[in-house]
Amino acid sequence: MYSWILMLVVLTVMTLAYQLGRRRAIMTVGGPAQMKHLHSLPAYYGLYAALWAGIPALLLMGLWIGFQDQIIIGLVTNSLPPGVREGLSSGQISLLINDIRNLATGNIVSAQVTPEIQAAADHYNQLQSVSQWAMWAAVLALALSGSAFAWLRTQPRMRARNRVESIFLISMIVFSSIAILTTLGIVLSVVFESLRFFQMVSPLEFFFGTNWSPQIALRSDQVGASGAFGTIPLFTGTLMISVIAMLVAVPIGLLSAIYLSEYASRQVRAAAKPILEVLAGIPTVVYGFFAALTVAPFIRSVGAAMGLEVASESALAAGLVMGVMIIPFVSSLSDDVINAVPQSLRDGSYALGATQSETIRYVIIPAALPGIVGSILLAVSRAIGETMIVVMAAGLSANLTANPLESVTTVTVQIVTLLTGDQEFDSAKTLAAFALGLTLFIVTLALNVIALSIVRKYREQYE
Amino acid sequence: MNTLVETMNKTTTGAISAAELAKDRPSAATIGDVTVANPRMTCRNVDVWYGSKQAIKNVSLDLGKNEVLSMIGPSGCGKSTFLRCLNRMNDTIPGCRVTGSIKLNGQDIYDKGLDPVLLRAQVGMVFQKPNPFPKSIYENVAYGPRIHGLTNNKAELDELVETSLRKAGLWDEVKDRLDQPGTGLSGGQQQRLCIARTIAVSPEVILMDEPCSALDPIATAIIEELIDELRANYTIAIVTHSMQQAARVSQRTAYFHLGDLIEVGETNQIFTNPQHKLTEDYITGRFG
Amino acid sequence: MNTLVETMNKTTTGAISAAELAKDRPSAATIGDVTVANPRMTCRNVDVWYGSKQAIKNVSLDLGKNEVLSMIGPSGCGKSTFLRCLNRMNDTIPGCRVTGSIKLNGQDIYDKGLDPVLLRAQVGMVFQKPNPFPKSIYENVAYGPRIHGLTNNKAELDELVETSLRKAGLWDEVKDRLDQPGTGLSGGQQQRLCIARTIAVSPEVILMDEPCSALDPIATAIIEELIDELRANYTIAIVTHSMQQAARVSQRTAYFHLGDLIEVGETNQIFTNPQHKLTEDYITGRFG
Amino acid sequence: RDNLYIVGSSTVFPFSTAVAETFGRTTKFKTPKVESTGTGGGMKLFCAGVGVEHPDITNASRPMKLSEYEACQAAGVKEITEVKIGFDGIVIANSKKAGAWDLSLKDVYLALAKDVPDGKGGFMANPYKTWKDVNPELPDLKIEVLGPPPTSGTRDAFVELAMEGGCNSIPQIKELKKSDEKKHKAVCQGIREDGAYIEAGENDNLIVQKLVANPSALGIFGYSFLDQNTDKVQGAKINGVAPTYETISQGSYPVSRSIYFYVKKAHVGTIPGIEEYVKEFTSEKAWGPNGYLADKGLIALPDAERKAVAEAARSLKSMEKPAK
């Protein structure tokens, strides 16, 4: 609570520092009329000061809030009479501290309040308030000295803009590296378990086996029974469902994008685009029910009418509905890039006597291709990552089949069911989820590398 | 050098006062005969608005067969706008309205029944700002013939691309890199590429909006030669800022001013004996 | 008219053979003195590559204080490329490499320590293809002064915008619609807008890539007058295809051919008494 | 932390939350946080250690396994109280639009097993396409059973109770148990994967609705869903016993399992409300045959057992090391 106020105070200091820095910069050159002698715009000097005031102070505050609890708890624990904490494990101490804290904050306490505990709670409260005050003082001091430092540094020759910009640039680099860190985190969080898995199940079987059936391995005495962990049916299932989904999403999405950006009136576009975007936000449970209870029976009855054998759960039903879900990924993103193609290119094509559709197909789409491919890749990614629809409409049986009318399952679905089902410690069944995750990661990585090189090849840069 | 500056100063003042004068000019009746003996295109009482701003005011003008018409006039007077009316490229500008009648071979091009695609296949255009497609040089030229199905096989298309590029004087410079993007060319090269692209579909009427503005004299000469050659079979309207160029390539010249067609006539006559004060002011300021 | 076409034919042939001739030319040493007495910028042994294609070959050239240097040469010879080196606009083209030394006021502009932003504030540029910002006309001009903090209040800024637009000869045409998008202007107006935008920040060196290509004679005169006026305080390099323009505005002229700087010298001397065969061929083809 | 932290089985989740809500409403304590993590996931969290960040109670739809118990011990979770709270019947149901089924466990086994006896002393891949193939008295309908996936606890229980039960009713297999236990297990626990058994997700509502849409299919799910949807689906009799509250409670319905929760004793006395929660759960108004949990589909323990368990639970008796 108090930290919010402190944060506001720091923000106020930053605002003040901005104003002062700005004014100081103008003053160092002798008034507004001489502003040309400043290296940068006065606003940059202001920003420079504000950043000096804010960043160290906020960093300190973050660290303080992050660590104060640990430190206070350490202090309280140490000051507990030895009789109280003797023989307690760290977990038990944490429970004790929890109790002390509950007492200190006026929550319900579990057991009898002994004088020692009461004393500890008082101690806790006292430390807490001391820490609060110290934090206020330290943070404010830092904010003020930061401002003062910036104030002193402010002179006409200082490259304020460059400094401010390099802070922005550094933060952008940090942002970009989050993606790398995420990848690293993902790899690290699955790789060890995967290795354990591969100690139990041979990679050969995992990658080339055609039978996926974690049920056989359920019993500890049957771990690794032959053929139980072959992932080929999972990957073919994933492929089939994704392909079906893309067969729905790409034509509908791309044609919608084209229609909306090239043919439709402004009003139609303004209305239709956000409505289509809603498709991306409908919870997948809804799609799942829709696929399982509306689409699947429909396909089944159509199939029956044509004398086809259709399973009640089919890849087709799941794929079709998933395709609907990812339409906006293609339609909206492509619409934006198509809309950004300069008018002069359209003019150039029309002037040669091209019809609108020819212009679109031969000039606009190629020019917008990198963006369109990006949107399609995103849609494919979403299709690969989706579970609920598949579980509800395509079932969970890992069939190795090329028939979309049969039930299949996907890698992601297996990961989710393995992770959320009745897990066991260290059984191949649970660990398989990690191995699947890692494998999927590598497979999609390879696909992306290929996609990137294709896009590079066909990239067309206008102007 | 000083005298030159003085001349310019004088002219400048002249131009500005002319612009002011234009405000209270009498209802602008075009001086000179706007019609020709065998017209390819006829425009009557054409008005063009961009939103509420009128860019072309009641212009009537014919384009004859086998003639080159040049349009001159100060920047912003509506030359490009008028040119764009002739193949309905104005359709693509939101808020642009055209009234009056424009006919191609006797048929109203703004007629509902008329098809802009057919029109534009007959009336080609080279834009003021070169706008090559972000495709290879070859594809840029081959695009038109391809969509219209003008060639029957790859060899014919190759030939057509080559002749078009040759005529635009670009062949030698690009023959080794036909597969490289047209956008990587220099400004003048891009302009010639756009010319090649337009003549590749051999339209009946070719509208050229300052086709030589980015060209050096040699390239300009090639284009002018091309224009002269094309005249035998086509109608050509060319916007230019170079009076010399107008004099060299065109048979008739039209002078625009602030959206009005002030004067039109034989090129020789316009340059030697302009009737309207504005035309004369503009012509005598010649030093392009 | 016929004779004219013949002349052109001749010239064209000449140009092509010149291009062919260039293949086995001797190692091109620039004819004429590339240095000046009080240089603002000095370029030495500048090479520019686009990927593996060399667009500028070992060019050395000085730009003096208070002088206008014009660069001429056939389309695609590297004028724009060279100009873009001078304020490091080439940095933005992927695959473009520059070697050699280019100095502004004695300082190497490709030096690590040098801030290209500062450089570009000192060396302004008008591009070959007009590229107004998709903002209002006012904002287009006000942008530079605003980021550099050249004015202290709105009134000053308004005034600066007005004077810049006036100097570029655009004020009268746009004064009523300063808040309308700069992209809705005619080609020539856009070009003048870009000129106004550049002079609004009053850089020390102004690079102009065919600033008058889309301009009518009157507007051209205004710009030429502006250049002459600016010369008193600034250094100006201008690329032009009009030999007349080069003769009118510049003190020195440089002739480029296929990436080589063939010849440089006093404008008078270049046009009256060119040393190199290529220069002469190009000059004598003059009719722009 | 001043609220209880409960994790575990999704089967017990509805009951646990009902108690938690009443507990929060009727006592001074805060409403506990109940997470539905699945039995195994709950055990994992529960056995991770003692301390505020670890759960106090885990729900389970099966007894704690030896391996889990040992993991708990290793992490310092020494004393655990096991509370058996009732039964969960697993029903085989179909749409009311079709006739009611009467199956024996053997029918179920033969219809769903991966390998069945070939009559010559060996085994063959399940050849039965229709119920009639399995048992001539059954209707001539394609075998189509929607059931839980291998990752689910319900599937475990189904295999253990129904499949194994059915399988042991075949003398040939019963023999096998003595000679080759491994093989016996494989035979009894393997469920066919040729499409006759359809692995549906764990959303039982969806299975109910799919049954309504497809009257010839059967579905396997928990009793509470049957109880709530008596107008749409009907439970098949197994070995002649229909799944009703009474039959499950008495134990005459063969496919029902016990459900539990486990209390971490180390947290009692330090996290407020654990004892009170246990008390609420084991009170007659909650888990009695007329209690609010019965309303939610919990099938109460027989009176005597309930009393005994309640007593043990309230005194937080530590559990023994499980046998397996």
Place this chain on the structure above:
Amino acid sequence: MNELTSNPPGRPRRTLDIVQASLKRRYARERRFRFLGATAVILGLTFVVLLFADIILKGYTAFQQTYIRLPIELAAESIDPDGTRDPETLAQADYMKLIREALQARFPDVTERNERRLLSSMISVGAADLLRQQVMDDPDLIGTTQEFWILAAADIDMLIKGHIDRKAAEADRRVKDQMIGWIERLEAEGRIAKRFNTIFFTHGNSREPELSGIAGALMGSFYTLLLTLVLSFPIGVGAALYLEEFAPKNRWTDLIEVNINNLAAVPSIVFGLLGLAVFITFFGVPRSTPLVAALVLTLMTLPTIIIASRAALKSVPPSIREAALGVGASPLQTQFHHVLPLAMPGMLTGTIIGMAQALGETAPLLMIGMIAFIVDIPKGFTDVATVLPVQIYLWADSPERGFVERTSAAIMVLLAFLFAMNLAAVLLRRRFERRW
């Protein structure tokens, strides 16, 4: 004179003839293409309408709730025996008893214990709390007899709404014949009515359908998405800007690009695993809170935003950048003043879609303890909370019939949330859109 104008062999006809001859075909193609486009849009919109109709038809009834009007005697001696109006005492009173008595007074013929139980089971277990609240809000009611609208139990509600068929055999429904008789009597007296379901919008989760509300999940989603947006938009745009405009183009940035594309394909549950390992286990962020959910969802939506933003940046013509650099703008100024505004529509689209995805996502939240029963409405980023899709997931899996309509109603709330969230972005996007 030349091939274009004379008619050389091989290309005998004029352009006009050729074009005219093929025009019909080309126009047919044009019409087909256009038709296809329109069909695609209509198809897409049809899906939306279909799904919406499905949801609304299933769920609109949840916005009303059945109440029974009963005259309740708020006797002072049973509520406030000391007459102090002390809130503590008022809260302690047994309101359920009052309601039961009132109900029994309507049916004096019901005397048997079991029947009485059945009768009082028509009233929601939460009815007493609601009554208590009403009395505590207006203590002057004490001592009077007032007509109160008492919340009916979920089964009764289902019956009134027709989700339970009165005509079905008694064994096939959860409401016994006897109860139906009582209800018909109450109906005849005009004592049963469906009223607007305020509870749904003001309460947290509950096991009882009639008492359960969406407010807790809504606030959970609000905090989660607010934080997700605050984190993912600047980070996504910043990263896209850096990678597209500033980073040197080399193998390293290629790697990052592929890597980001690949992250988009990582199943969302894996982000949950990551969140569990990194944020909860390593950094000790509290489990089941909007804070940790937002962190995980940020990681999950970042690839979407980055990819869309990069595509948008790519489509800004280089001449704009040159123009700005040419007047001496710094690269950062160029980006912020010129490129970003032009790329903004695409970036906002990426954000809209990413946030929509984050709003509807359950799988990763499974791993970080959001699948939880939480009654209290969260008041901050570190309170235990659940979110809308999880609530929907939980309700969809609940046996009680009353949750069926609530599931759909919750979806409607989620969609309304989505609309509200997108509206701002869509309006913003329209401001930035332009063609040049």
